[in-house]
Amino acid sequence: MxxxxxxxxxxxxxxxxxxxxxxxxxxxxxxxxxxxxxxxxxxxxxxxxxxxxxxxxxxxxxxxxxxxxxxxxxxxxxxxxxxxxxxIRHFVLPSYVDGWKHMNESSSFWKRLSLLVQAIANIVHRTSFEPVHRDESTQLFVKRWLFQHKHIPTTARLLYHEMNELLSGVEEKEANIFVWRLTTHARIGWTNEQIAYAIEEEDVTVLLLFQNVLHYMLDMTEKEKEKFPLLYSLRQQKRTQLTSSAEKTWALLKEGYSLEQIAQLRRLKKGTIEDHIVEIATYVPSFVITPFLEENKRTRIIQHARQLQTNKLRMIKEALPDASYFEIRLALARWEREDV
Incomplete structure (x- = not known):
């Protein structure tokens, strides 16, 4: 794999x-x-x-x-x-794997779910335990969640039914991998390497199949919130795909500040703010790029990129010496969004 x-x-x-x-x-x-x-x-x-x-x-x-x-x-x-x-003519990723789509959520969702399963199992069986995740934000979330769902036996049954329903929608091998990763009162969850050894698969294959189930859960709980209310409640609020620094630049742009003013206010290099603007152009459909790139120049950049069959900035720059690297990157960022 x-x-x-x-x-x-x-x-x-x-x-x-x-x-x-x-x-x-x-x-x-x-x-x-x-x-x-x-x-x-x-x-x-x-x-x-x-x-x-x-x-x-x-x-x-x-x-x-x-x-x-x-x-x-x-x-x-x-x-x-x-x-x-x-x-690689027939190479395909597992159907639901989408690291880009779930980059801001899959890790936190898994931590919350796996710690919750461990906590509920031990509460029901009246046993003490060491949390599988030690970061304070995850532990605090699960504590608050449990406080809001005080009748643990009922909650345990409902959570079991939701997970069982979702896991029945994937291949048995994938469902088993996901369950083997979970820690309960009776057993410690296996690592990807342990599972790979047990089922004689490459560790990367196990990792991708695990993520396939995780991303499937995120997709389904988003589509059918009412059907999976407990699992949906473990999800983070929607966040933009921008990095935190680009978000700050985007906020200042919306307030009417220029590129130069933002660089001065944030005490960052102009090139760093340009990086943010390219990032914003890529992920924010409403962002208008014309203040930074004239439409006729954008069109010429895209035409040359198509002719050269490349996204390599240097090659496009050599063909268009009047275009800056910032303008080329900005044109390519918006071009890719239009072609998606």
Missing amino acids: LQHIVLFCIDRFRGERSIAAIDHLLNGKKTAQTLQDSKWYGVSRLFGTVPIERSRLLHVARELEEKAFVYQTGEHIYRITPTGKEE
Whole structure:
């Protein structure tokens, strides 16, 4: 599975990004560049889904090169071969995995649910326990939740029925993986590595199947809130996909401040504010980019990007010397949104 994921990313990046970019993508690094790459190259579903060390990615890349699936064009930069193309012709991610869509919620939802299951199981069986998650925000949330649902035996039954209903909607293997991760009064939840060893699967496969169930739960509780009220109540309020720093810039833009004024107010470099504006253009449909980029120049940038078949800024810049890198990035950000 991991080889196919790396090969898929190499194919999508078209020799324009290195293994470091794949590392940032799979680990869910929330930088302007990685967030933009996720959309520009059509790999957003993989965002943050396979958090592994770069050394392992480099090892996989070398294995792919030995198999003649890829060839190296620069330091840690690869392109796919026809043989590699054939190898991933039928590659598909598990149906519900969408790291981009759930980047701000999946981790907190899992922590809350798994700690709640552990707490309820131990309360019902009158046993003491060490919480599986130690961060204060998760513990405080679960304590408050339990205080609001005081009749624990009834709550336990209702939560069981909701989870059983949802887990019946996925493959048995995936449901088992999800349940094995849970800690109760009687057993400690298994790690992905323990599950992988038990069912003789790659750890990355187990991780993706687990996330497939988690993301399925998030999708279904959003679509059918009334059917799964307890699970829905564990979800975070909707948050923008902007980074916190870009959100602050967006708030100032809405108040009418210019790019230069925002840089001065926030004591940040102009380039950092430009990064924020590109990020805002990518994720906020209502954001108007014309104050920063004339429409005729935007059109010319997109035309050259199409002709050159690239998102590589330097190549577009060479073809359009009158366009700044900021303008090119801004045009590509909005172009990708229109094409989604």
